[in-house]
Each structure stands twice: as C-alpha cells, then as structure tokens.
Amino acid sequence: MRTLLSLILAMVLFIGCQNKQEAGVPVLNLAALAAIPLDAPIDSLAKGNTFIDVTLPAGARIEELSIADLALLKAAAYRFFGQVKLVDNQYVVNIKEGKEIQVSDELVSSYLKAISSTNAYADSLKNEGQEILLPAITVEYRDALLK
Template sequence: MNRQIIWVVITCVLVASCGGEKENGIPVVNLEALNAIPLDHRIDQLAKDTTFIDVTLPPHARIDQLTQKELGLLKAAAYRFYHHVTLENNQYRIDIKDPKTLHISEQVIKAYEQAINNTNHFADSMSKVGQNIELPAVDEEYLSKLLQ
C-alpha cells in the first residue's frame, strides 16, 4: 500500500476520532490536511521556540474553515508534538516525559494523543481482520512540510 493511501486511511481515522470532542472546543486534528494546506506565513520560529500555543476552535470547526493564524498554530503545535512520536511494531508511541515542556495547551496535547490512540486502534483492528496496514513513520520530511 503506498504512502498516500496510508495517509488517507489515517486522515479518515483522525477525522472520526475527533468527532465527539469538537463540541468541547478541542481542535480538529487532521494531520494529512494540516500537512497539505499551505500557509501564507512562516511558522518556523513559533514551531521551534517556547511560545505557548493554545488553539480553541468553535464547535464543528473544519480544517478548511480555519484562519491562516489558527492553521499556523495547529501546525506549530503538531510540529512540537510529533517530534516525540515514533513508530514501533506498527504502533505509534508517544514519549513525552513532561507535557509542559512542549509549551502547548493541555487540550491540544490531548487531542493529538487521542488521534494517535485512535490510529493505533484502527491499525490493530484492521490487522485482526487480516488487513495489515503499514503506518508511516513521522519523519523529518513530514515534520518539515508542517512548517510550510
């Protein structure tokens, strides 16, 4: 299965995983869409420094309705968070000792953690029915695209 198909599957899982939490103000976490939508401004410094990031979106917010500022904040937060995600035995593992060191609001961190958990669960459930899905590693290429 090629990488694009895998990201489409992950995107669907992530959209579904955030469906119940949108109403509580937790951001829509759609990693493929975040990666695909270009910014009209640079976020390199924000993504790499310690400025606190908090994003609260209105209920039922969709990725295509975000302002460039909101999109930039979500991408910067994703950049920080996914530096602590690895792929082991086709499962994403989060290695964050102290979430405060990310300088991201708790609700954003929880949304990304939930997205990871749902993706892992989806890969497991597909494997149990004989449909092995190879989850792609979060590599430097992916992280770099978040900065664009």
C-alpha cells in the first residue's frame, strides 16, 4: 500500500513540477527522495531545530546531489510535510515562511509551489471528469524520509 501511495504521489508531483526547471526552482520528487537510502539516520536533524538550508543549482536532479545535500533535503521535507494535510482532495499547508519550521524560505517556497501545482493538476483532472484521489501524507511516509 505504501508503495502504491508513493508511486501516485511521485506521478502527481512529477507532472505538477514540470515547470519548475524553467523558473530555476529545484524539482523535488518526494517519492524518489524517500526511496534513496542514507548512510546514517537523520532523525535528530529532521526532528530538531537546527536551521536547514540547501543551495541547489537550477534544475537540480536528485541523483546528482551529494549524500549530505540529500540528507538536508530529506530533513527539510520531513519538517515541511508535517504541516501538510489532505482536505477535500487538496493539500493544505499550515505554514507560509521557512522560519516557522527552521527551513530556508527557498526550500519552503519550492515545496509550496509543488503542492500548489499538485492541487491544480488534481483540479484540472476533476474538471475534465478524470478525478484522482491524492494520497494523504502519513506518518509512515514522513518516517521513510528519515532513513
């Protein structure tokens, strides 16, 4: 079931994030990010209050990043997605600025844009009569980012 949810989320975010590369915003495929194992767990970083900032080149791809940057991205995603809820088949985010979760505004902005694009994509499909059900962000999904 977790694999199916990850695949659905990856597909939706991949399609929703296609325009990010043109704007120079990192493309963040969250299911792919969760699938990449780290050398060491990042529980203390993700659950702590150390400020997280990652400078990524425009159009950065996950497979091109260092393990250190991947760890930071996973920790930032863990914090961010702790603030995301699924309401009426739309993702709702309870934060507006990175300082609320000790993550750089650039990363939070990237995640917010990805969420917005995903919601817009789900709406466009619904308007065409092809409704999809977005998966909820579960504790299990967030915990997968810690490994």
